[in-house]
Amino acid sequence: MHTEIAGWDGTGSTAPQYDGPAPGTVSFTLLGPLEVLKNGQDFAPTAPKMLQLLAMLLLRPGRIVQIDSIIQELWANEPPRSVRTTMQTYVYQLRKCIEQNGLAPDGDALLVTRTPGYVFRVEPAQVDVFTFNRLCELGRRSLDAGRYAEAAQSFRSALSLWSGPPMANVSCGPVLSAYAVELQERRRNAQHLRIQAEIEGGMHRDLIGELRSLVTANPLDEGLHGQLMRVLGRSGRRSDAMATYRALRARLNSELGVDPCDELQSLHHDLLSAGEPAA
CATH class of the missing domain: 1.10.10.10 (Winged helix-like DNA-binding domain superfamily/Winged helix DNA-binding domain)
Incomplete structure (x- = not known):
């Protein structure tokens, strides 16, 4: 069997x-x-x-x-x-x-x-x-x-x-x-x-809604926030991606007294510098 x-x-x-x-x-x-x-x-x-x-x-x-x-x-x-x-x-x-x-x-x-x-x-x-x-x-x-x-x-x-x-x-x-x-x-x-x-x-635009929902349900999950930042950046919504980072950083500082991980900080720096190219 x-x-x-x-x-x-x-x-x-x-x-x-x-x-x-x-x-x-x-x-x-x-x-x-x-x-x-x-x-x-x-x-x-x-x-x-x-x-x-x-x-x-x-x-x-x-x-x-x-x-x-x-x-x-x-x-x-x-x-x-x-x-x-x-x-x-x-x-x-x-x-x-x-x-x-x-x-x-x-x-x-x-x-x-x-x-x-x-x-x-x-x-x-x-x-x-x-x-x-x-x-x-x-x-x-x-x-x-x-x-x-x-x-x-x-x-x-x-x-x-x-x-x-x-x-x-x-x-x-x-x-x-x-x-x-x-x-x-x-x-x-x-x-x-x-x-x-x-x-x-290449499905980044299709994922925005799902990732926003997942981030809302898991407000301290840095991995999900990073994925949301990526799909927003690749969809030409760099300002929304940076706003996502700022909201996460404020929450982590307030609740845990820590900053986002190095990977997210690097992603945020890339968005500030030039942004990820839109598809």
Whole structure:
């Protein structure tokens, strides 16, 4: 069982498209609510601890997840007295859920006990995080090669896999909370690179509205402000670009007591000197 990335031959010569899993296969989503999807139907368990356990197993598909990590996630520093027996009960219930919903003929064969923990025997490509990471990797390759349209399409395909905050329906403990923060950073980076690819591809005028909205929602994000300054400058709106810089500098000084980063200061200097040429 696996998810194909259609249009990708390993060379990066074609822009990838995500067509979803083949009919009848099982896929798992973490980029939004945790879902267990087969033929469009969600079979994820509803019991909070079982959902939490499943999320932990999906962090390392096909690899051992240690018992100690699961205990830390499910109970943090307050495990019950019979913690291992309780955890084994959740594992048993998850295996029964797998069998009862026809996700695999044998729950024991899919969720395997292997010292020092458990292995969830699914392919990484069945988990949307894998597809997201692969598409981002292809996008970076295309961007480095100057294939800006392909890069932008790869990042758009990656970002389209998101349907909300990561693991939105999971009561995350310390391990999953840290992973959720990491995923949000990957999403932010993919968005930044997608915009960069579109700027380099000459779409600067089309990006002004989106970047203004993003800057409003993220008033201290220097990367977004820099991208907005670039698209304004390249669209012949140098005064608006410089006003964006001044507003950011005032906010950073007021709230954090710092100046914009060197890159933004250099961009501002270029705008003051001659401005970026309009397209």
